Amino acid sequence: MAATGFIKAIGMALKIEENVSLKTYSTMRVGGVAKYLARVSLKNDLVEAAEFAKDKGLSIFILGRGANVMFKDSGFDGLVIVNDIRGFEVIEENDEGATIKIGAGEDWDKTVLKTVEMGLSGMEALSLIPGTVGAAPVMNIGAYGQEVAEIIESVTAYDLRENKFAVLGKENGGFQYRASRFSGEDKGRFIIADVTFKFHRNRMKPPFYRDVEKYFEDNGVTDYSPQAVRDAVIYIRTNKLPDPNKIATNGSFFKNPVIGKEKWEELVKKFPELDTAEPQWPQKPRWFLDNGTVKIAAARLIELAGLEGYEEGGVSLWPTQHLTVVNKDAKSAGDVLAFKDKIKAGVKEKFGIDLEEEVQVVG
Numbered sequence: 001m002a003a004t005g006f007i008k009a010i011g012m013a014l015k016i017e018e019n020v021s022l023k024t025y026s027t028m029r030v031g032g033v034a035k036y037l038a039r040v041s042l043k044n045d046l047v048e049a050a051e052f053a054k055d056k057g058l059s060i061f062i063l064g065r066g067a068n069v070m071f072k073d074s075g076f077d078g079l080v081i082v083n084d085i086r087g088f089e090v091i092e093e094n095d096e097g098a099t100i101k102i103g104a105g106e107d108w109d110k111t112v113l114k115t116v117e118m119g120l121s122g123m124e125a126l127s128l129i130p131g132t133v134g135a136a137p138v139m140n141i142g143a144y145g146q147e148v149a150e151i152i153e154s155v156t157a158y159d160l161r162e163n164k165f166a167v168l169g170k171e172n173g174g175f176q177y178r179a180s181r182f183s184g185e186d187k188g189r190f191i192i193a194d195v196t197f198k199f200h201r202n203r204m205k206p207p208f209y210r211d212v213e214k215y216f217e218d219n220g221v222t223d224y225s226p227q228a229v230r231d232a233v234i235y236i237r238t239n240k241l242p243d244p245n246k247i248a249t250n251g252s253f254f255k256n257p258v259i260g261k262e263k264w265e266e267l268v269k270k271f272p273e274l275d276t277a278e279p280q281w282p283q284k285p286r287w288f289l290d291n292g293t294v295k296i297a298a299a300r301l302i303e304l305a306g307l308e309g310y311e312e313g314g315v316s317l318w319p320t321q322h323l324t325v326v327n328k329d330a331k332s333a334g335d336v337l338a339f340k341d342k343i344k345a346g347v348k349e350k351f352g353i354d355l356e357e358e359v360q361v362v363g
Ligand SMILES: Cc1cc2nc3c(=O)[nH]c(=O)nc-3n(C[C@H](O)[C@H](O)[C@H](O)COP(=O)(O)OP(=O)(O)OC[C@H]3O[C@@H](n4cnc5c(N)ncnc54)[C@H](O)[C@@H]3O)c2cc1C
Pocket: 027, 061, 062, 063, 064, 065, 066, 067, 068, 069, 083, 104, 129, 130, 131, 132, 133, 134, 135, 136, 138, 139, 140, 141, 142, 143, 182, 190, 191, 192, 193, 241, 242, 243, 244, 249, 250, 251, 252, 360
């Protein structure tokens, strides 16, 4: 549905539209209508948008590029704030590294490119992850041996509870595997306006993920510069994952489940394949974590449940990454949700494990 027009325009800056289709605001490209939507490019606009929602008693949903969000057909009966705050301010740069404050609405991969070109290390393995800088701390994005929390110094955010901006140091971010305070206990409370990162100039060190190591071997790379790691990651991701600009997807739909040691021992007796390397799984599909728990590759569980390449209702699993759900021609968000429930049910039936969604389903 097309927007029914602007209902609020303050100066040249803040515009709030009414009845906006959310389909193009999520890379899954399904979903209903937002009652109101504001695109915010200034910190002051955030405050205005928040006040607008408060006056009308509306809930707020903060959105970057929607790479990790899909909307239900019921849409969002409140105000969606699309964060488009820009900026790239080098606070300090020296032989050791640099401290840079970056606007939440900046494109993530363009930011990685810029910092790699400055010879800085910290984000290079996170190349080609779709989305914005402001969303990166929320899910503590990670890939190929790096996690964004490692280089976050602080986050500036508008606190919707206290109605003021706050600067939260890394120690106050509650960062964990694919989670943070912003996705956990304080979900929806803070609108991140900018993030300050502390980069260094050290090289990443082996051992690398098997795919990265293979790329280095095949290409005779021995200097693991930020650019070399970025090149490797771009090569691997381009060959393995769908490009959300061309194919509707939110990437990995499920988290890798983490289970207790006892459950793992029972499971591996029944399914020794979970503890073996295979040609397509050159690394064993499980990781023993420091706290005694075991993380299992959800993609392997999906494969072993016989769901590889499964397709129904215009939705399918991506052939080279079984965690990735793609919308080929689903009629609605309902089709995508029914599909992911089937995958979850298949894994539960075979292994007794509940897969948890990594993608946020809104509505
Ligand atoms: C093909 C593909 C591959 C992917 N690969 C990876 C990967 O390797 N590793 C990985 O970790 N992720 C991956 N993702 C997931 C996704 O790219 C990240 O989660 C990314 O950070 C989402 O950015 P976004 O701007 O689109 O956020 P959105 O999807 O718009 O939002 C994500 C969450 O953050 C919140 N949020 C967004 N902006 C703000 C803000 N400014 N303030 C407060 N809250 C905010 C939203 O409310 C929502 O809860 C992949 C996704 C796709 C489609």
